[in-house]
Amino acid sequence: MITIPYSAAFSTYFCYVSGFIYGQLLDFLRNLVDWWNATNLDQGYAPILLGLEGFYVRHFYLRMQDCFGRPISSPPDAWFDMVERVSNNKNKTLKRTTKVSRCLNLGSYNYLGFASTDEFCTPRVIESLKKYSVSTCSTGADGGMTALHTELEKAVADFVGKLAAIVTGMGYVTNSAILPVLIGKGGLIISDSLNHNSIINGARGSGATIKVFQHNTPSHLENLLRESIINGQLRTHRPWKKIIVVVEGIYSMEGEICKLPEIVSICKIYKAYVYLDEAHSIGTIGKTGRGVCELLDVDTADVDIMMGTFTKSFGSCGGYIAGSKELIQYLKYTCPAHLYATSMSLPAAQQIISSIKVILGEDGSSRGAQKLAKVCENSNYFRSELQKLGFVVLGDYDSPVIPIMLYNPTKIPAFSRECLKWNVAVVVVSFPVTPPLLARARICISAAHTHDDMVKALEVISKVGDMVGIKYFPAELKKPQLEESRVTME
Known part of the structure; x- marks a missing residue:
């Protein structure tokens, strides 16, 4: 307060x-x-x-x-x-x-210092530029997917502890374009009151009913979930087709860490999906930089949709969604950010792969730690x-x-x-x-x-x-x- x-x-x-x-x-x-x-x-x-x-x-x-x-x-x-x-x-x-x-x-999101020249990342980024050029000039669904994109998706999935991942060229679009694909009319989104604007716009564009719980207050979330399930959909009172609770790992304007263990426990009880935005927490907190789940000892299997961006800790651009193989395959068939947007720039993708290797110590040094x-x-x-x-x-x-x-x-x-x-x-x-x-x-x-x-x-x-x-x-x-x-x- x-x-x-x-x-x-x-x-x-x-x-x-x-x-x-x-x-x-x-x-x-x-x-x-x-x-x-x-x-x-x-x-x-x-x-x-x-x-x-x-x-x-x-x-x-x-x-x-x-x-x-x-x-x-x-x-x-x-x-x-x-x-x-x-x-x-x-x-x-x-x-x-x-x-x-x-x-x-004191204003940039360069949390790990990868945004400037790096002895491991920079030479590999330059090499990828020579090999692939700046852009694929195509969407991921057409001719825009390369071996480097596939390697990046696997690296991200392994890093965050999920089976599969999909990457997009812009972090903001990751939320605003994917939420409408995950839920629609007849669904319920319960969002933290201080969630990022990209989440707000994505929720509004989905057509689902939106309810807001007090910032980082699990007790209010539980009351809201209970009342929503009891009352059902507005006007018809039918059961909700789907309920998704959306929270952030670190809230970008408050610097507060999400009370994820309590929120996950409540969502398990009421069978609601958990959507976690780790734009500011992935790569910054946790013993090995794996974010709020690692910091608070939450099993990533209990978080259904893990979202994050590469514009902060990884010194690049774009965003990702990580989850089950079925979820990611569905998103590749339906997500506008994959179907209609040009795939991520190849040097940017190589920067992310290289920075993850440094964080994990796979560059042969302890610089990541x-x-x-x-x-x-x-x-x-x-x-x-x-x-x-x-x-x-x-x-x-x-x-x-x-x-x-x-x-x-x-x-x-x-x-x-x-x-x-x-x-x-x-x-x-x-x-x-x-x-x-x-x-x-x-x-x-x-x-x-x-x-x-x-x-x-x-x-x-x-x-x-x-x-x-x-x-x-x-x-x-x-x-x-x-x-x-x-x-x-x-």
């Missing part, structure tokens, strides 16, 4: 209310001028943006858009080159310059030090996702810009991605970060935290926990 100080809550609401009033006044004056100078050129066209969406973009987002979409010109390693931008029209548009800043990277130990050590050190400094930090230990609460919308650009002045690049997140009161900076820790990098980042964040006023609690207070539906003030 997040404990929000009264001062932070009041100032946040005040900023939003005053910004809304000021924006409405500006819009009224602008509309008055437009009406006075009206022409017939735009008559008959509906607005591209809805009223509130356009209002938010004009009066909130544009004021801080320089904090988002910052271009880089080097690999996303522990340090990277960030291209500087300037604006001559009050931040409405940003123009790139030829100047670059060397910044400490060292990377896994390093990302865990770095994450726990950074989290504990932030808490000692007085920041409100979300998430669990061992998680490389470390959110720092900002709350007030004016502190979002202030925190981001001041960190950048000290050559520390951070990612900030605000409404509508998070609720209005819960804006945050999301720190992503990598095995590529050295101890000196950690110390520098902490020094800068501490200075900026004092400057913008986000050290909300004394260090001795217990670490707050996030529950979306319960927010208290203190």
Whole structure:
């Protein structure tokens, strides 16, 4: 549960209310001028943006858009080159310059450091590029499957502990395209309230009934399952054709680890399928990097559908679904991401295969184990030090996702810009991605970060935290926990 100080809550609401009033006044004056100078050129066209969406973009987002979409010109390693931008029209548009800043990277998902040149992976990726070219220029169902794709699917299935796997060229599409294939009308999806947008869109596109349980709360999930089974389908009260419970291994905006053992036990009792999204947990947690199942000692046989992405720990792109042979064969016959999308780029596939070999020690070294130990050590050190400094930090230990609460919308650009002045690049997140009161900076820790990098980042964040006023609690207070539906003030 997040404990929000009264001062932070009041100032946040005040900023939003005053910004809304000021924006409405500006819009009224602008509309008055437009009406006075009206022409017939735009008559008959509906607005591209809805009223509130356009209002938010004009009066909130544009004021801080320089904090988002910052271009880089080097690999996303522990340090990277960030291209500087300037604006001559009050931040409405940003123009790139030829100047670059060397910044400490606290925003990329490069958890194991594979996104830069690697002594084992890079030569093999280059060789695959020479042998296969960049793209197959075909779908997997046509002429797009190669021996390398088959090797990748086997490597992924073996790594996560399943019998078979299917890979796609984009992680987001893995959820949004496969969920509608797995379930449809007459089915029930029970989703964690803080699941990723790709899961939400996939669930909506399936046509199934969707119910949401309180974030990471197995007791609420059990109550929801029991009531749903007793009542049956809406209106007809017939039994559900299928029930799928969808959770994430590590929640990307909270840094919390799923309570998977309890959730699996409940799903066994009520005969519901378990769909586990391990985008941020595969390759980062567990003794050998096999994710939340290994960390929490859950048999992978009890998880029916295991999903993950290659864009984080493996330094590549795409996603996968792992499960039974029958499930994967069915997906290859029906999944749009396999039937209609170009198959994964071959160098990207080789990068994943090579990185898995390093993680497992099949490259003949212990670098994989060292990377896994390093990302865990770095994450726990950074989290504990932030808490000692007085920041409100979300998430669990061992998680490389470390959110720092900002709350007030004016502190979002202030925190981001001041960190950048000290050559520390951070990612900030605000409404509508998070609720209005819960804006945050999301720190992503990598095995590529050295101890000196950690110390520098902490020094800068501490200075900026004092400057913008986000050290909300004394260090001795217990670490707050996030529950979306319960927010208290203190």
